[in-house]
Amino acid sequence: MTGKPLPSPTAETLPFWQACAEGRLVFQHCATCGHAQFPPRSRCLGCDAPGPGWRESARLGTVHTFTVVERAPSAAFRGDLPYAIALVDLDEGVRMMMNVRGTLDGLAIGRRVRVVLEPNDGPWPLPQAVLLGDTLDFASLAPGRNFGTHVEVAGAALLERWSELYPTDTLPPGGTPAGLANVLVMRAYLALVQPRPPGNVHAGMALRRIAPIAAGARVHTTIACTGRDERPGRRFVTFAARTCTEDGAPVIEARLRLAWAC
Amino acid sequence: MPRILVPVRQAVTEEAILAYAALTGDRNPIHVDAAFAAATPMGGRIAHGTMSLNLLWQSVVATLGEDAAFGLELDIRFVAPVRIGDVVEAGGEALPDGTVWNVRVRNQRGEDVITGTLGPAT
Numbered sequence: 350m351t352g353k354p355l356p357s358p359t360a361e362t363l364p365f366w367q368a369c370a371e372g373r374l375v376f377q378h379c380a381t382c383g384h385a386q387f388p389p390r391s392r393c394l395g396c397d398a399p400g401p402g403w404r405e406s407a408r409l410g411t412v413h414t415f416t417v418v419e420r421a422p423s424a425a426f427r428g429d430l431p432y433a434i435a436l437v438d439l440d441e442g443v444r445m446m447m448n449v450r451g452t453l454d455g456l457a458i459g460r461r462v463r464v465v466l467e468p469n470d471g472p473w474p475l476p477q478a479v480l481l482g483d484t485l486d487f488a489s490l491a492p493g494r495n496f497g498t499h500v501e502v503a504g505a506a507l508l509e510r511w512s513e514l515y516p517t518d519t520l521p522p523g524g525t526p527a528g529l530a531n532v533l534v535m536r537a538y539l540a541l542v543q544p545r546p547p548g549n550v551h552a553g554m555a556l557r558r559i560a561p562i563a564a565g566a567r568v569h570t571t572i573a574c575t576g577r578d579e580r581p582g583r584r585f586v587t588f589a590a591r592t593c594t595e596d597g598a599p600v601i602e603a604r605l606r607l608a609w610a611c
Numbered sequence: 612m613p614r615i616l617v618p619v620r621q622a623v624t625e626e627a628i629l630a631y632a633a634l635t636g637d638r639n640p641i642h643v644d645a646a647f648a649a650a651t652p653m654g655g656r657i658a659h660g661t662m663s664l665n666l667l668w669q670s671v672v673a674t675l676g677e678d679a680a681f682g683l684e685l686d687i688r689f690v691a692p693v694r695i696g697d698v699v700e701a702g703g704e705a706l707p708d709g710t711v712w713n714v715r716v717r718n719q720r721g722e723d724v725i726t727g728t729l730g731p732a733t
Contacts, residue, residue, distance in 0.1 A: 405633065407636060407638060510630060510634040511634065513630060514627060514630050514634065514662075515621070515665065515666075515669065517619070521677050524677075526668070526669070527668035527669070527671065527672050527677075527680055528664070528665030528666075528668040528669060531661045531664055531668070532634060532665075535635045535636075536636050539635070539636050539637055547640075548641075548651075551659075551660045551661070551689055552688060552689060553686075553687060553688040553727075554660075554661070554664065554685075554686075554689075555684055555686035555687070556684065556685055557682065557685075557732050558680065558681050558683075559681065560681065606688075
């Protein structure tokens with residue numbers, strides 16, 4: 350990864366890169382006319398209103414087009430060959446350019462992808478695409494199947510939203526509220542367990558907080574399927590979530606039980 | 612030693628559900644799309660389960676304090692949907708041995724929407 354060009358935030362793009370650093374993919378959405386745009390600009394391209402607001406993407410999209418690079422533009426890229434560059438249409442209506450990471454098998458126009466924020470030598474992770482497999486049906490959810498790790502910062506963006514929702518909840522100084530553990534686990538589950546069939550119902554949850562999470566802490570949550578069972582008329586899948594701090598100290602342990610739709 | 616959880620309440624509004632969808636990234640149309648939800652067996656939008664579950668953690672911390680709440684496992688089932696216009700209240704009481712609590716979130720009609728236990732890790 351050394352020697353690759355890294356982002357240089359400008360006044361317009363800094364909020365985008367700061368969100369990337371926190372594990373969130375954001376885009377501009379104009380409150381006046383509803384236009385969504387990327388890359389960030391100081392005015393709305395739809396109606397020219399100043400300072401369009403920001404919205405968070407669900408990080409799912411479709412490949413609009415792509416190319417596979419066989420010849421490195423510089424020595425820094427040689428180790429990646431062959432690599433893909435794709436224009437991805439996010440479901441929210443903006444287009445971003447990114448690499449495709451992981452397998453390129455099945456890369457095609459129209460293929461569904463999810464976006465991950467890829468660390469590099471600099472402070473600003475880069476959005477990159479990963480091909481989505483087929484919709485996760487009940488049969489595909491084998492015990493032991495690992496869905497990977499989601500990285501997130503328990504930062505101001507989440508805490509401000511929390512305080513608006515639960516104004517009577519007093520935050521521990523420099524810390525995060527107990528219930529934020531649920532939010533961190535759910536955000537990881539929603540990002541990693543893709544693509545889910547529509548209609549799943551959250552049936553139950555067990556969660557234990559092992560150690561405090563400081564405000565602004567970067568945490569890593571790993572999700573794995575731990576089992577599935579069938580009752581008359583209903584199928585259930587259970588997942589285990591494990592959240593650790595950057596230095597590997599466990600902070601949350603949880604089990605999620607979902608009534609699976611298909 | 613407290614034996615009753617401090618009750619914590621929330622009025623479930625459309626704004627709260629949309630705000631919780633933004634906080635968690637869970638924009639499942641059953642929560643945020645009125646037309647979609649009306650056509651499902653739920654018959655209308657329902658709140659995210661964990662939105663009410665968070666009230667239980669607030670209740671636990673308010674009762675036992677920050678430090679004592681670590682290491683305890685909250686193990687619950689979502690037993691009934693929560694609708695816009697509901698007022699939900701989290702609470703619970705300790706069992707005689709003092710280490711395990713019966714916990715719940717109830718709506719304004721006294722119906723349980725979440726039930727479960729709080730206690731040592733299982």
